[in-house]
Amino acid sequence: MKKVLGLVHQMKNEGLLKSITHHRCMAAVPFGGKYRLVDFVLSNMVNAGIDNIGLVTPAGSRSIMDHLGGGRGWGLDKKHGGLVFLPSANGRKTGRRRIVDLRDFYHNLDFLENREEEELIISGSNVVCNIDYHKVFQGHLDTGADITVVCSGGEKEGQVFLDADEGGRIHRLIIGKNKKPDTQPVVSLDMYLLKKELLVDILRECADSNRWDLIRDVLAKRVEDLDIRAFFYDGYFAVINSLASYYRCQMELLSPQVLQELFFANGPICTKWKDGPPSKYYRTCRVSNSLIANGCQIAGVVENSVVFRKVKIEEGAIVRNSIIMPKVKVQAEAYLDGVILDKGVAVGKGVHLKAPKGQPVVVERGATYFQEGAFI
Amino acid sequence: MKKVLGLVHQMKNEGLLKSITHHRCMAAVPFGGKYRLVDFVLSNMVNAGIDNIGLVTPAGSRSIMDHLGGGRGWGLDKKHGGLVFLPSANGRKTGRRRIVDLRDFYHNLDFLENREEEELIISGSNVVCNIDYHKVFQGHLDTGADITVVCSGGEKEGQVFLDADEGGRIHRLIIGKNKKPDTQPVVSLDMYLLKKELLVDILRECADSNRWDLIRDVLAKRVEDLDIRAFFYDGYFAVINSLASYYRCQMELLSPQVLQELFFANGPICTKWKDGPPSKYYRTCRVSNSLIANGCQIAGVVENSVVFRKVKIEEGAIVRNSIIMPKVKVQAEAYLDGVILDKGVAVGKGVHLKAPKGQPVVVERGATYFQEGAFI
């Protein structure tokens, strides 16, 4: 796998996850108690021996560069290769959001051309899974396809669905909702394998036609002319493209089976290391069906929740069905249910925050609630 | 010096150095055979023990991030602190170019507020010198000034000139050419020391007034109200703000005294390490008054020139008064005089490139010249 270059693209996504993505790109969205979304794709690549990775980086996103730094957490702090930030093209926005915006790659054409790798894996930065790219790549080579699209047959939410024949050849790409409710939907995991040469050709054609979406403008139109094949992945995955999927997928992590499959079965999911002690559980705490990162001080009740680093939950406070990001403080007698608290939120004594079931409410970074009584 | 935060600002500068800055920000401009301009300010800071540095990074500049990576070359690859890329504010450009654009700092106000350091050194990224910030900082503390501006009394080109009294108190800032030809000009080195608190206050005022230039809108107007003092630096320096100063300053490096002062007297000037052998000098070479980096193969004549890494100069070729950036190939019998060849330029056999004296000509990145005969 030494000769494969990894490329990570990013959706233009302001507001897709409400205030969570107001000041972060999708790749930098906190996830699963200690990760950011991009950790999954980077770890999958590194675990397969891909140690040259270009990551499309939107302008003005300090959070992603802070997180990735020199790539040390992933063993990508190399003298040669390693992690390269590819500035995204800052052209005019067109009406329709591109699914895979090829302008960003075209903007970095010199980088692509200078790399010696001949094969590419392109992946989105918002897919949560632990996939063995060795296998995927082998499958790609075995079929001899021009382009392999990783997909899954699950009942999952997604953005692009595929019609593939028995040999795996894809004949149609459907964007948006799956339109054939009678058949089992096949959803794209937004991962593509192809030769660098082919991508460069495609980019040049896009530049001529000024149409830049890999899905709409290239794959969907060239299903006959190119040999595009599906690789079926049968492990756990989630594509995070809405607040609902963001919340639901983190609740899914609370299943021991999902936890096992995502973190303990294949290679490790790496992230930026932050020093700090293990979490302290006080005599007054009660913890159930929850994930809790290091550095927390838990004296209250935590149920069905994901708790990030350095969170403090005081005695008598109750946290249920919630996602609590780093450095949140929850004072005594507070009651939280179904909320997503962004980094550094402070919840005062006795404050109640309860969201309607199935409709998580986001509290934006640094907000403070100190008046007692119910909210929402 | 542990409690000083370094901030590096950047001019909006497209085209200031002609094609050299078309695809690079000023900080990433190659300089002195193996450096980029930003290496000087970063090394000066690191040599003074400042290991938390925020660097304003214009959108879309891959070269500066490639160069700096995780900061390893400067020992800035720290778990805590180290080098942080601050995205520049991408607002509307106003008519007049700001000298120190405070909008970029305001855009990163949360970063400033979260850092624990109380003191700041702000520096431009285009000043070439080897200054002992320990001394400057001590001077700043001794005078008790609100703001200290580093300056020099030399006959140098510059952008901002100062009127200071005998005590060093600055009473006037003059922008553009020095307007009192009868007096010795005092030129600003674009380095400022002040308390973080004061900068934050200034930023908030700027936000109110929507005037964002530290020099024009703040220092020049508040010389009476703030105690602004000059710190006189008497070593070698150059401010690179035009093609002329870019060329001239590199020719100045060919003076053994300047070389000694800049690279061997105070702390080291660090840069990104690139592996490669020492340069090979063939039997047919002749080298005189030149700086030559590692990895070159020199078989021709090199005089009064600065030669970057991995340059190949064939037998019979003559290079004079030129700046040759990395990976340039100069074939046999070629003749170069007074030119600046950007990265990867190829000069064919027998090609002549000669610029009028004092008016260096830039050949842009990757260009190739293969027709024989004179040029320019």
Added chain:
Amino acid sequence: MQKKECIAMLLAGGQGSRLRGLTRNIAKPAVPFGGQYRIIDFSLSNCANSGIDTVGVLTQYKPQLLNKYIGMGVNWDLHGNGGGVTILPPYVGDRGGCWYQGTAHSVYQNIDYIDSFEPEHVLILSGDHIYKMNYEEMLVYHRRKDADLTISVIEVPWEEAGRFGIMNADGDMRITEFEEKPRKPKNNLASMGIYIFKTEVLKTYLKKDALDSTSNNDFGKNVIPRMLREGCSIYAFPYQGYWRDVGTVESYWLASMEILDDDAKLKMFDNDWCVYSESTSFPPAYFATGSYVKNSMVAEGCRISGEIENSLLFSGVKVEPGARVKDSIIMANVKISAGVVIDKAIIGEEVTVGEGAVVGGEYSKEYAKVRGSREHNITVIENNSDIAPYSHIGVLVMVKKDEEQLSGISGV
């Protein structure tokens, strides 16, 4: 090399045999502590936080893990341009190999290393104490006193003073007498084994000591008494904070349990003085429905379905349903199967405890009251052991790696 004002020499060669099975395959400074750390993390983090960026680590006993762990000091931000951490093992020179004979001898063998930085002062540290200390304050004190040697001291209970090196000092804190483990201590100011020497003085006395064939080449026993006899100016630097020597299983267990106190003196959640450690790649800790956790610290990667009380769990520990862990220290990647009972035990890394096994016992609720006593009856299970289902491992029985399966052994 750039000149440094002060560099540190960290003595990390000790075998720590009183830690029993805990040091079977690793040096004492590499023993895990506090749910996340190794003992040496505390000294190295102190260096980093005190601005001392050049540390020579003297290793000798089973250094493999330590060598790998310390690397270039990246974990503690002790790298960068110049300085950093350098491992200094015994070596073969022109006249053959020479093992380190004593603390002073190990430093003597590495005078070249010290000279390469031309420091004015040298800080000598042990790698086996748990504390947070700003060495810079001690250095300022040392310079102000213009001392040849400054020794950091701490008040210990009078009844324990006989176990330490005890200082007698005048009103200015100048040391007039140094007694190593005195029978009748005149004082309760004990040496913490932290010294700052003027480099020239250190070199002079290391050379004198090396020439003295009757010497044990030990700082406390030989070098410091000689310096006192010959009139060097030696000052005591009184230290007030938390400091523990975790040299025995009992003191190791007690210091671990102290961390769990609500008013613990070792501030683990102190952001200003971070203790650095090696990164791991585990997900957050998972607590299943029906799990139970009280007064414990649990690191990332743990998956808890059973009950945890008054215990420290390192990363990656799995506790299956119905298992109970009390007053214990469980090191990384231990698997505790269903129905197991663990009571007052220290379980080494990678141990598997089979279903229904019972390890330890004799739980004393009031451990604080018997502090200092040697009667703690703590069961130690060595790294990588495999405890058979339904076996009973009692106190003071160590399970060794070689005996692959043990069963039915009751407490001794």
Added chain:
Amino acid sequence: MQKKECIAMLLAGGQGSRLRGLTRNIAKPAVPFGGQYRIIDFSLSNCANSGIDTVGVLTQYKPQLLNKYIGMGVNWDLHGNGGGVTILPPYVGDRGGCWYQGTAHSVYQNIDYIDSFEPEHVLILSGDHIYKMNYEEMLVYHRRKDADLTISVIEVPWEEAGRFGIMNADGDMRITEFEEKPRKPKNNLASMGIYIFKTEVLKTYLKKDALDSTSNNDFGKNVIPRMLREGCSIYAFPYQGYWRDVGTVESYWLASMEILDDDAKLKMFDNDWCVYSESTSFPPAYFATGSYVKNSMVAEGCRISGEIENSLLFSGVKVEPGARVKDSIIMANVKISAGVVIDKAIIGEEVTVGEGAVVGGEYSKEYAKVRGSREHNITVIENNSDIAPYSHIGVLVMVKKDEEQLSGISGV
């Protein structure tokens, strides 16, 4: 630890006493070579470029510089998640300390390290050869042959074959006989000291060897002959490229001079197989007006005002006006004062040569013709020496660091 297919054990403990003053303070693998590198850079870069990311480096003789230099392997990109470079010095275990007795013994002492990665194969390397080799190709060959052991071999001139371990192989390259330094070699295929073992076979024979009290615990003398006797399948892997053992001053000097040949076989400017080295922070080399340089390699940080011919200059060397350097190797940070003549000499790091001094002599234009002979008359000046102005240092006189100033010594 993650499981690895193949890890490397790099033997870097050699004293290299035939390199005279060059190894006075450092192990042989740490000796500078090629204007920019240390000898060990070649083996470590080969590992990195061959995709072998886990390397244990066995040190013993004067390892301080090596320990510092290797660190975590960052210089060679040999770090990252899992694996990396680990220094493995001799150590003290439960039964006291044990120095490495021979090449095989040093690996035997570190079987635990090997086991921790569960590799299928172990690559054994020396740290003191100059070559570029893709170990992956050798591993593929080893696997295809399903060999217990594969030995990399190179053709040497018949007249030199008696200095090497010589292989006699059948048509399939299976080795039938191994003779260590035979008087009458039947063959000119010499062992390069590069072995790939199946891990289980290696462990079996290391244990047998350790139990044999008559053994010197050496791979070439003991382990491999025993394996042959007992019928193991051992194959020769023929290597065609450039390979030099730089074990003597003469071979070191010759290999250095070979780099300067216009058609040098060691491709220094090969971008695909980079030899990595430690970073320095020097500006580019500066050549003053009036300087002269011919057929030489000059590293960054040099400031040349004099004349340089057929020489290798490491970084930071200063050559003042009127000085002449010919057929010599000048290591880092040497200062050559005005009017000095240096001829066929190796000048150690940080040496200062005073004004007008003459070092070396007896220049033979046709060095290539006398290759292999021991009559090269190369003058070696040890690191950190100080050569007095106007002194004459002749061939084979070594200047030692302790004798601070020498003057007026004429050639011997």
